[in-house]
Amino acid sequence: MSEGLTPSQTVGPFLGMGLPWPDGPYVVAEGTPGAITISGRLFDGAGDPVPDGLIETWQADPAGRFDHPDDPRGAPAGGTRFRAFGRCPTAEDGSYRIITLRPGALPSPDGGPEAPHLDVSVLARGLLDRVVTRIYFADQAAANAADPVLASIADEARRATLIAAAEPGDGDSYRFDIRLQGAGETVFFDV
Amino acid sequence: MTTHPPTDLRLPNYPRAGRGVHPPLDSPGYRSTELRAPHQPLVLLPQRLTEITGPLLGPERVTAADADLTRQHPGEPLGERIIVTGRVLDSDGRPIPDTLLEVWQANAAGRYHHKVDQHPAPLDPNFSGVGRAVTDSAGRYRFITIKPGSYPWGNHYNAWRPAHIHFSMFGRAFTQRLVTQMYFPDDPLFPYDPIFNSIPDEKARQRLISKFSIDLTEPDWALAYTWDIVLRGTGQTPFEAQDGAR
Numbered sequence: 070m071s072e073g074l075t076p077s078q079t080v081g082p083f084l085g086m087g088l089p090w091p092d093g094p095y096v097v098a099e100g101t102p103g104a105i106t107i108s109g110r111l112f113d114g115a116g117d118p119v120p121d122g123l124i125e126t127w128q129a130d131p132a133g134r135f136d137h138p139d140d141p142r143g144a145p146a147g148g149t150r151f152r153a154f155g156r157c158p159t160a161e162d163g164s165y166r167i168i169t170l171r172p173g174a175l176p177s178p179d180g181g182p183e184a185p186h187l188d189v190s191v192l193a194r195g196l197l198d199r200v201v202t203r204i205y206f207a208d209q210a211a212a213n214a215a216d217p218v219l220a221s222i223a224d225e226a227r228r229a230t231l232i233a234a235a236e237p238g239d240g241d242s243y244r245f246d247i248r249l250q251g252a253g254e255t256v257f258f259d260v
Numbered sequence: 261m262t263t264h265p266p267t268d269l270r271l272p273n274y275p276r277a278g279r280g281v282h283p284p285l286d287s288p289g290y291r292s293t294e295l296r297a298p299h300q301p302l303v304l305l306p307q308r309l310t311e312i313t314g315p316l317l318g319p320e321r322v323t324a325a326d327a328d329l330t331r332q333h334p335g336e337p338l339g340e341r342i343i344v345t346g347r348v349l350d351s352d353g354r355p356i357p358d359t360l361l362e363v364w365q366a367n368a369a370g371r372y373h374h375k376v377d378q379h380p381a382p383l384d385p386n387f388s389g390v391g392r393a394v395t396d397s398a399g400r401y402r403f404i405t406i407k408p409g410s411y412p413w414g415n416h417y418n419a420w421r422p423a424h425i426h427f428s429m430f431g432r433a434f435t436q437r438l439v440t441q442m443y444f445p446d447d448p449l450f451p452y453d454p455i456f457n458s459i460p461d462e463k464a465r466q467r468l469i470s471k472f473s474i475d476l477t478e479p480d481w482a483l484a485y486t487w488d489i490v491l492r493g494t495g496q497t498p499f500e501a502q503d504g505a506r
Contacts, residue, residue, distance in 0.1 A: 073490045074351055075467055076459045077282045078441040079290070080426065083374040087364025087390050087426060088439075090321075114295040121376075127314060127434050137313035139272055139433065154315035177308045178269035188310045188434050195292030197283035197458050199437060201305070222303060249296045257298050258305035259276065260435055 077198040082121050084192065085158055089123070093156040096126070096169035103131065103170055106242045107204060107233060110163040111191065114250030118163025122193035124247070126155040126167050126204070128186070133173030159193075174212055184212035184219070188260075191247060200257040204245050205232050222256055230255045271312050272494040274435040280461030289454030291415050307435060314434040317360040318394045327393040329365075329405040337387035339368025339406035343476060343484040344442070347399040348429060350493035355399025356436075362428040363391045363403060370409030370423075379411050404482065410449060422449040422456060429489055436491040443469045444485065 080088065097104050107126075111119040129135055130153065134145035145151075155167040175183040185206055190199040205213055213219055213232065222228040230253065233243035247255050285297035305311065330337055348356045366372045366389060369381035373388050389408075393401045408423045424441040431437065443456065447469075450456055459465040467490070476484035 073467065074277050074281050074464070074492065075438060075440055075490045076461075076464045077438060078426075078455060078458075078468070079292075080428075080439050081441075082376055083364065083372045084426070086372065086374050086388075087362050088428060114299075117295075119296070125437075127310065129310065135309060135313040137316065137432075139312050140309060141269055141271070152315070154317070175309050176269055178271055179306065179308075183308060183310075186310065190434075190437055192439055193296060195290070195294075195296035197285055197287055197290065197293065197455070199439065200285070200298060200302075203305075218305060227300070250299055254298055254300050256300070257302050259302035260305045260307065260311055 079194060079197050080123065080192045082194045084121065084123055084194070088156065088192075089158045090156065093158075094165075094167050096152055096155040096167060099168055101170070104168055104241065105171055106166060106168050107187075107245055108164065108166040108242070109233075109245040109247060111159045111165065111193070112163060112246065112248045113195075116251070118161070119159055119193055119249065120161045120163060122159040122163070122165075122191060124157050124159065124165045124167070125190040125192070126169065126187045128153055128169065128172040128188065129175055131170050131173050133175050171206075177217060180217040181215045182212070184209050184216035186216075186218075189247075191249070193249075196249075200249070201260045202247065202255050202257050203231050204243075206243060207232050207234050227256050269309075271308065272433075272496075273307055274312070274433060274492045275495050277492065281459070281464045283458035284460070287454065287458040290458055311434045314432055314436065315430055316358070316432060317430055318358040321360055322392045322394050326391055327401075327403050329387065329389065329391045329403065331404075332388055333386040335386040337367065337384050337406050339384075339387075339409075341404070341482040342407050343402065343404055343478065343482050344425065344470065344487060345400065345402040345476060345484065346470075346487040346489065348395050348401065348431070348489045348491065349399055350431070350436070350491050352493035352496060354493065355395070356431055356491065357395055357397045357399055359395050359399075359432065360430055361393050361395070361401050363405075363425050365389045365405065365425040366408040366411055366423075368406050368409050370411030381409070381411065407444070407483075410447075415454060420449050420452070422447040422453050427489065429491060431491040438489070438491055440489075441468060442487050445469055445472055
């Protein structure tokens, strides 16, 4: 039912006043055991960086659980609450960075298990509504191959836009660029 | 609560907005969409666990002072003091309690406290134009602020934005995330604004315009405007939701 829904409008160029938080990129504190870093850049259709955007992430905890009453499996075990939400404004060069924990795989009601992923909202001047994408991980090849969302994208090159590459080095850093339009355009979802 | 095996995962579903409610991403009248609107069609994402959950951000992100934008500095800001109040609901009519709202706006002269804003109108040292609030148990919110001014922008010759306040809402599920703009009644700039008019449905557009309320106006102090925000619902009445999936 969409009767009476409030329409979306752009965040405009001054979103940096109202939306970023000092602790936004830190879903967990830097140095937390098991922490990973996802970083990348946001580009427009001319290949130029988007300096007035905001990246928001939402994900399961490492056990694949959500601290949320609508997860029918109940509350996650353990004590400390995992915020599971990250937000980072893009810098002049379009870059953003999120420090978080690896999400776990998820059961799904209508098919195979979902591979570890984060849901992403991209907000920017020039976007009249958020656009939604997902971040999967290149080192989860077997899980990705069985993922129902990835499987729904027939074109392999387009599917690849959803996979964060492992950065050389410590194995805890991933790169995920987002291209709003044109060559290499990221897959965006109707959620 | 019992633990269901994966095959028994019954999840709420948030039906998508009908045509005309949200602006098309490609809206040529708003020039900045030209290089930023995706060209490929959106891929349908069936709603599963990640989509029907979401950040439950509330009181820990806000202090009581955050909802009064007129008291964030030693002096009072210039301009017309106003109250902006209303409820956050879902489209089934259910209030959304304990949910975070974030707002930002220009000052009374139409100038944002932001380095990118070069409009030659004065900054107000007593007004930052940023606020936060959490809805109460009935989904109500209330801000005290200054009526923002209109301001020119570079979209086309003699382009001016109608006065507005930016609003960001989370609801309780990823599907409900919404960022929008609240406008004021009878703004003469509505017919000329490509952002406001990017919403195809005339009735939907009108839902972004707050209403003046003499009843909520505080005598000798501040005019009041009311504005309800409606996020996507699950298409169930509250009774069905209680009785149903879980």
